Amino acid sequence: MRLGRNRKENTKRRREGTAFHRIVLLGALFLCTLGLYAQQRVAPLNPKEKVVVAYVPIMKFATLYVAAGRGLFDKYGLDVQIQSVKSGTEVIAFMTQGKVDVGGIAIVASTWNAWAKGMDLKIIAPGALEPLKGSPTKLLVRKDLVDSGKVKTVADLKGMKVAMAGGPGSGGEYLATKALERGNLTIQDVRIVSLSNTDMPAALQNKSIDAGILGSPYADQAIEKGVAVPLAEDLTPGAMTVTFVASGKFLKERPEAAKRFVLALMEAARLMQGRDYLSPENMQAYLKYVNTTEEAIRKGAPVIYDPNMEIALESLKDVERVHRENRRTEYTQPIDLKAVTEMSLVEWARSILGRM
Numbered sequence: 001m002r003l004g005r006n007r008k009e010n011t012k013r014r015r016e017g018t019a020f021h022r023i024v025l026l027g028a029l030f031l032c033t034l035g036l037y038a039q040q041r042v043a044p045l046n047p048k049e050k051v052v053v054a055y056v057p058i059m060k061f062a063t064l065y066v067a068a069g070r071g072l073f074d075k076y077g078l079d080v081q082i083q084s085v086k087s088g089t090e091v092i093a094f095m096t097q098g099k100v101d102v103g104g105i106a107i108v109a110s111t112w113n114a115w116a117k118g119m120d121l122k123i124i125a126p127g128a129l130e131p132l133k134g135s136p137t138k139l140l141v142r143k144d145l146v147d148s149g150k151v152k153t154v155a156d157l158k159g160m161k162v163a164m165a166g167g168p169g170s171g172g173e174y175l176a177t178k179a180l181e182r183g184n185l186t187i188q189d190v191r192i193v194s195l196s197n198t199d200m201p202a203a204l205q206n207k208s209i210d211a212g213i214l215g216s217p218y219a220d221q222a223i224e225k226g227v228a229v230p231l232a233e234d235l236t237p238g239a240m241t242v243t244f245v246a247s248g249k250f251l252k253e254r255p256e257a258a259k260r261f262v263l264a265l266m267e268a269a270r271l272m273q274g275r276d277y278l279s280p281e282n283m284q285a286y287l288k289y290v291n292t293t294e295e296a297i298r299k300g301a302p303v304i305y306d307p308n309m310e311i312a313l314e315s316l317k318d319v320e321r322v323h324r325e326n327r328r329t330e331y332t333q334p335i336d337l338k339a340v341t342e343m344s345l346v347e348w349a350r351s352i353l354g355r356m
Contacts, residue, residue, distance in 0.1 A: 042263065042352060045077030049257040051250075054083045054091045055104035056165065057290050058197055059136065059216040059303045060128035060242045062282075064104055066268035069285025076260035082289065086196045087166035091245075095121060101250040102261065106171020106242045107319050109328035115340050116331040120248030122342035125262050126311055127242035128303040130235070136216030136301045137241075139179040139232040142204055146229055151210075154183030154232055157190055163203060163212035167194025169328035171241060175213045177322050179232040187326050198291055204228045217292040220300040240315040251342060262309075262345040266353055269305040273356075277302050307356040309346045313337050 051073075055061045064082065067073055073080040085091055088105030092114065095103055104127060105111070114121065130137065145151040151160075157180070164172030168187075177187050193209050201222040203209045211231065214222060222228040244265065251258050272282060283294055316337050323329055 042076065042260065044075060045256060045260065048074075048077045048079040049254060050079045050081060051102060051257055051261055052081050052083065052100050053102045053104065054085050054094050054100045055289075056087060056091070056106075056197075057084045058218075059286065059290060059297070059300075061104040061244075062128065062272065062286055062290075062303060063265045063268040063305055064244075065285040065289040066271060066282050067264040069288060070268070070271065070281055072264035072267050073261070076264055078257060078260055078264065080261070084289070087194075088171055089166050089169070092121075095245070095247050098247070098249070100247070101254075102244055102246045104242065104244055106166075106174065107245075107316065108166060108171055109169025109173075109323040109326075111245075112320055112323055112335060113330045115335055116329070121245055121340075122248065122251060123243045123311060123316070123340060124246045124251075124258065124342050124345050125244040125265050125309050126240045126306060127244060128305055129312075130237060130239045130241060131301065131304050132237045133234055134301045135234045135237070136219060136303060137175060137235065138214060138219045138230045139176070139211060139235065140200075140204065140214050140219060140222055140228040141211040141231040142207065142209075143227055143229050144207075145210060146231075151231070154180060155185060157183065157211055157231075158185055160190055160210040161193050161208075162190040163193040163195040163200055163209040165195065165197050165213070165215075167192055169323060169326070170194075171319075172213050173326065173328075174319055174322050175235050175241065177326060178235045179213065182232055201225060201227065216300050216303055217290065217296040220296050221292070224296075224299075236315075236318075239318070240312040241319065243311075246342070259345055259348055263349040263352060266307070266309050266346070266349040269309060270307045270353070270356065272305050273307055308350060311341055311343060311346060313341070316341075 055064060068080055068082060088108045089110055091103035091105045092110055094100040141151050162176055164170060164176045166172050173187060195203055197215055197218045200212045200214050201218055204222050205227040246258060286297055320335055
């Protein structure tokens with residue numbers, strides 16, 4: 001009797017489990033269908049609207065590359081023209097001159113200073129996030145300095161040449177500051193060299209710099225060549241250190257184009273999750289906009305893109321603090337972060353695509 005009762009109970013549990021999984025699958029199918037239906041409701045702009053974007057050519061802005069390369073901007077009636085620049089400081093200069101609508105940048109000191117003076121520029125979406133572990137952005141030091149014993153820890157960099165994209169007040173300096181804090185050093189304790197990411201592997205090789213903050217894929221290139229080794233890694237775990245910003249004029253005068261631009265970025269982020277990160281279509285887009293090789297991207301740590309594109313205010317708070325404490329800002333009191341962000345675009349895109 002007991003055996004028969006156990007069999008009945010097991011059969012009941014299996015049926016309940018199967019029913020539960022069916023409900024889950026049906027729910028997922030419903031959400032996917034709803035998402036596709038919602039996308040169909042967003043009509044492309046006709047005629048197409050031109051959007052000029054300036055970006056620093058690193059993998060942290062790969063949602064831009066995928067949205068362009070896989071036709072997502074075209075899908076929504078956007079003629080996106082993408083221009084490569086050396087640093088976020090240069091992007092801001094172009095934006096204040098009215099030459100660029102959207103920029104892919106690290107939030108630099110000049111941005112905070114401009115905001116303090118009333119610059120009409122808003123953060124509209126995040127770039128890539130720093131992983132909790134295994135970040136592709138590293139503080140590298142020349143291998144010969146390590147081999148000779150001259151550099152053993154971050155503290156040994158005092159007085160040495162440390163390169164960073166953009167120089168003083170840049171996103172590179174923010175990351176350098178976070179790395180130097182581990183050796184109880186400040187940015188004033190080293191000799192700053194302003195250099196683009198693309199030029200750093202060669203500068204390490206010819207010994208014109210001692211160390212540098214390098215992002216993906218350039219850090220991997222320098223390590224593979226045997227000219228540098230990591231001295232500090234995972235500088236800002238989980239942080240949002242780069243963003244997409246838009247001019248107030250673009251947001252006010254062409255809101256429909258702005259909404260569709262962010263929608264395309266979010267769709268791109270969702271095409272880059274898990275194994276899809278290295279899909280042939282995505283790889284083609286990466287290689288078009290970043291000076292690297294497929295091998296370097298495959299060997300490097302994957303960059304993380306939030307499929308929901310949350311704008312992390314706590315990360316921004318730390319960035320602002322560092323620039324202020326480095327005396328790169330022209331003000332002394334913290335800035336109201338809500339005044340420099342425009343959350344409505346990512347919220348609208350999530351309402352169309354759903355939350356993952």
